[in-house]
Amino acid sequence: MAGALVDTHCHLDYPPLSDDVAAVLQRAAAAGVQQCVTIGTSLERSRANIILAQRFPQQLRAAIGIHPNDCAETTAADLATLEQWAAQPGVVAIGEVGLDQYRQTVPLEKQQAVLQGCLAIARRCHLPVLLHCRQAHAPLLEALRHIAGAWQGIIHCASGPAEFIQEALALGLHISFAGNVTFPNAKALHALVPLVPDERLLLETDAPFLAPQPVRGQQNEPAFVTHTAAWVANLRGATVEHVARVTTRNACALLRLPAVMPGA
Ligand SMILES: [Zn+2]
Ligand SMILES: [Zn+2]
Structure with missing residues (x-):
């Protein structure tokens, strides 16, 4: 085992993961993935994830947010509710939020x-x-520059031109790589991995989506972040133990996760 890992972005409220979250977390722990953050994509799903995080406080935290593809009907009252929930035990971040011009289900404005x-x-x-x-x-x-000052947060499922990653780093953000970085033809993505300094590097699954290469086509789950760790290490010319150590340290500090056992 490569050392303790953290899956900073999964959706355990989505089936089939939601059918047996206890088993999913057990398989994660057996693979060395000691902590996971389950991410809300709507108000309703954010609530479901808060409940999950409170059910599994040893291993799971929640983020609450409204996904750009799911925000067509979002009202000011919804945002006020989200803000209230931010104080709930187990909530460690606001997300996922952002912009998506790929699916174009909601107007950019x-x-x-x-x-x-x-x-x-x-x-x-x-x-x-x-x-x-x-x-x-x-x-x-x-949008990020619109609010002055450095940002604490994560570009999840990193993509984009190198300049985007460099700008995001300059704004203070961390960069998280998901299972798609393991796809052999994802050359542009591979080129981004060495751009991120150790201090800003994170790993995620985005489960149940984006299963990494060795298990591609299967349902993704937090245990499979081990494959992404191995690929990221390879692309950085680092050992997987080193990548595990720095990404776990970063995740625990940024997301205020319980301390993990090193080398477990
Ligand atoms: Zn996303
Ligand atoms: Zn996601």
């Missing part, structure tokens, strides 16, 4: 308005923000 609301909540609540960005790199940077 609406996505931007909801994102600004969520960024303001993250600031007021002193919580890191978990950012989803798909084919919307320039407008996302613009």
